[in-house]
């Protein structure tokens with residue numbers, strides 16, 4: 001910098017001296033300044049040329065400030081080059097590692113566009129890299145539930161299981177893992193073996209249940225006839241027949257529940273949703289529960305929004321809701337209160353069943369939706385429970401994109417709440433209010 005000032009001052013001094021000698025001071029000072037500016041301009045021009053093509057051109061042959069600027073640029077450029085080299089080495093390593101992954105792996109940008117994909121993604125999903133670069137994944141893989149998988153930005157999303165778009169026999173589990181500020185890894189895992197194994201298991205249960213149903217119906221028929229002719233039999237035999245009938249009834253319920261559960265497992269969504277008039281359904285369940293309560297004289301309340309209908313499967317929802325209400329009757333001592341509510345808010349439609357029954361200890365709460373899990377096996381069997389009711393409820397709700405929430409205080413009662421997303425709601429015609437108690 002100082003060097004530049006001295007140089008400029010030197011030129012002006014020479015111009016001044018020559019100006020005094022020639023009596024043209026102003027003209028020569030202007031000439032000196034112009035010369036300095038011209039020199040700077042030429043250096044700037046060479047600097048620009050050098051920055052545009054460092055290979056072909058040399059930096060300006062200057063000293064002072066410009067030389068310092070050139071040195072700084074040179075240093076930063078070298079630094080940048082070495083960082084670029086390191087980053088591209090890392091990127092190459094990441095791509096090599098991700099290419100070797102057995103899972104189909106796709107890097108998605110903020111809008112779900114493809115930024116990179118490995119070879120397994122081509123084999124499993126038909127996504128080709130680099131041909132499909134910047135394409136939206138939802139345009140390449142068509143599935144009704146894919147948008148909600150992509151919209152969920154948290155890693156806690158449930159995996160989506162679909163048949164492979166390339167090989168219909170292959171079953172894929174899709175899930176996303178967020179990383180960076182906006183990017184996501186979209187992973188497709190081959191779960192065909194697990195799927196087939198599960199299918200074999202549920203087919204086996206369905207077939208076995210089916211085969212057991214016919215002989216059981218025959219036995220039940222004979223027992224009914226024997227019971228009808230009670231007069232012919234001694235007292236001891238009569239009570240044996242009643243016991244046998246009760247047990248075959250239990251077995252029939254168990255088989256029906258097993259068949260329903262395996263049917264629910266076969267598809268993950270309701271095949272063709274229909275309009276379900278839930279308030280009417282709840283009225284029927286309410287009557288059923290009243291009859292079941294009988295001499296125990298439970299007090300029932302039913303509050304249902306008469307216009308609130310949903311899209312779904314009538315039989316499945318009936319089975320789920322009646323399981324919850326029947327459980328409330330079975331696990332609530334006589335004269336206890338059972339309240340059924342059906343209403344909607346901003347978060348969707350909700351069905352509540354609360355009771356003032358025995359409640360569920362905290363340690364069991366997470367497991368009671370598992371098949372055959374009971375808090376008190378003896379009590380459940382005594383009340384004719386199959387141990388499959390809540391497993392059916394959970395499956396039915398999952399097929400309707402709904403979820404089950406349980407709150408309970410042992411000794412005080414329980415509340416089972418089914419939450420349906422707003423998308424399932426279909427508003428019905430106004431009807432007289434359905435609100436009753438008994």
Ligand code: ADP
Nearest residue numbers: 327328331368374375380385386387388389390
């Ligand atoms: P079960 O046929 O035994 O009733 P479920 O799957 O319907 O089978 O319920 C599983 C278990 O959850 C029951 O055995 C019971 O211990 C508990 N349970 C379910 N509903 C209630 C309730 N309303 N109050 C107390 N316990 C309940």
